[in-house]
Amino acid sequence: MxxxxxxxxxxxxxxxxxxxxxxxxxxxxxxxxxxxxxxxxxxxxxxxxxxxxxxxxxxxxxxxxxxxxxxxxxxxxxxxxxxxxxxxxxxxxxxxxxxxxxxxxxxxxxxxxxxxxxxTPVASYRKDLLDKHDAALPTVWDDVLSLAKAGKVAVPSIPIDLLMYFYTFCLVVGQEPFLSEEEVVGQVSGIEALELMRSLWCLIDQRFFEMNPIRVAECMTAEAGYWYCPFSYGYSNYARTGYAANVLAYTDVVGFGTSDNKMRTTLxxxxxxxxxxxxxxxxxxxxxxxxxxxxxxxxxxxxxxxxxxxxxxxxxxxxxxxxxHFFKDTLPALDRAYVRPRYNGYLSFQDRAGEPLQRYLRHGGDPTRVLTEINTIYRESRKRL
Missing domain, CATH: 3.40.190.10 (Periplasmic binding protein-like II)
Incomplete structure (x- = not known):
């Protein structure tokens, strides 16, 4: 034996x-x-x-x-x-x-x-609520803002998730992050990315700044007040009948400008x-x-x-x-997802850089100062190399 x-x-x-x-x-x-x-x-x-x-x-x-x-x-x-x-x-x-x-x-x-x-972050929604209120599923960024103005958008907004979305918006404005050893992203692109994010997060209920993707999925499946989430790491569990009180449907994220110009989220x-x-x-x-x-x-x-x-x-x-059909419906987002850095020291950046980002998105302020703080944290993290 x-x-x-x-x-x-x-x-x-x-x-x-x-x-x-x-x-x-x-x-x-x-x-x-x-x-x-x-x-x-x-x-x-x-x-x-x-x-x-x-x-x-x-x-x-x-x-x-x-x-x-x-x-x-x-x-x-x-x-x-x-x-x-x-x-x-x-x-x-x-x-x-x-x-x-x-x-x-x-x-x-x-x-x-x-x-x-x-x-990777994908979109999720309550199909039953969209159907009940004869509301269309967003296909472009402006649709998301319109639904947020109506108070129907939920989104995980703790610091680490916001940082992952920041990478997405850097890509939206045309600059891949972390190509330089001195800054995550250049000033012009970084400020534009921050201001785009602020256009949504200034409309979001403050409760979501305390929620990670799991808590948002639990909220959306238990309550009827939120119909759509534009970005959240996908959880196929909530798309399964019986797992929660209501089923979440999942799909690709919206396009920016046109529906074909899909955003890239962070793997x-x-x-x-x-x-x-x-x-x-x-x-x-x-x-x-x-x-x-x-x-x-x-x-x-x-x-x-x-x-x-x-x-x-x-x-x-x-x-x-x-x-x-969670997997087939979200697979395109996975296939184009952005891969984070993996250098020894990156995690010290990830642990800290979301804090100034959250403060800005929650309370407003000077995006230039926020970007400067993020880039300072980045340079400090690279000293481990």
Whole structure:
């Protein structure tokens, strides 16, 4: 009889991030009776903020955000998977990537995680309420502003989400952020992006400055006052009948100027990494390969409420039928999503730069000063390099 092995994993506290891992762990244990996989969870904010360094010694498997890979690579926190997994596995993951999800875990010539979950901000809406009030679904930015003036728009507006939207509006005005080592974005483009954002957020209910995407989805499915959300990291759970009191429908974000000129949002999702200090590395690698495979992602993982990182699940008709075609309807936004920087030090920027942005969007002020503060935080973050 083989010696029992226990793998410990850490993930984040939502049905999307926890339940499919537990379901997969149960089935993996049935297929491999000598292996037990247990999962701990932390809050979404802890997932964004808590230092990975403190978690690695405690866990074999880690669900991570792709901006962590610069830090992981710098200090050897997790295994470079290209040195352990077959070329066939990695080629399959690359070929079936949802947008740049797979590539987002590449840094310094290595693959530090496998994309197990994919997301980007997309639009969501209450179809029943739009139909009831004979209201049209927004297709361009001006439509969003009109609906916001009527008080019917909800949007997650805590600092980190606002920062992700700031990148979107930099792209809208024609400048990709982070191309310079001295500033996130140039002054003219940065101010224009800030003022465009302010045109919406000056109309938004103050309550949303305290809400992340999960809380906004809970609000929209429980209340009848908000019909539309222009940007929020998508959660297919809320598109599933029975998950909440009412179903959310999801679609691509609006165009700017014309409906064809779709905005680009900022890639999220998660990756599955293997701790460099694990005492059971091969077993952890086997589990990671199995759970991120197309067959498991398209069946057990998706059926348990997961939001797969494997493209075959997003294109699977059976999977789409279970969630009001969430995956097919939002896939175009994923395919063009912007990838955040991953340098060692970026996370210190991300942790701080949303604060001045939120103050400006909430209370107004001088956009030049806001941009100066954001760029100062950026330069400080690069001193770690």
């Amino acid at each position: 083989k010696k029992p092995i226990t793998l410990r994993g850490i993930t984040w506290n939502h049905s999307r991030g926890y339940t499919p891992l537990v379901a997969a762990a149960q089935r993996y244990g049935e297929l491999h009776p000598e292996v037990s996989v247990t999962w701990d969870k932390r809050t979404l904010q802890e997932f964004a903020d808590a230092p990975l360094d403190q978690l690695v010694p405690q866990y074999d498997l880690l669900i991570i955000d792709h901006p962590w890979v610069g830090r992981a690579a710098a200090v050897g926190l997790v295994l470079p998977l290209d040195s352990y997994l077959s070329g066939g596995v990695l080629r399959d993951q690359a070929r079936h990537s949802v947008g740049f999800s797979h590539a987002s875990y590449q840094y310094d010539g290595h693959q530090w995680a496998l994309a197990i979950d994919a997301a 999220g999702g998660t990756g599955l990494a293997v701790s460099a200090t694990s005492r059971h590395q091969q077993t952890a690698l086997d589990f990671a390969t199995w759970i991120t495979s197309g067959v498991i992602q398209s069946t057990l993982y998706a059926e348990a409420g997961g939001q797969p990182g494997h493209r075959s699940a997003w294109e699977n008709e059976r999977v789409n039928l279970s969630c009001n």
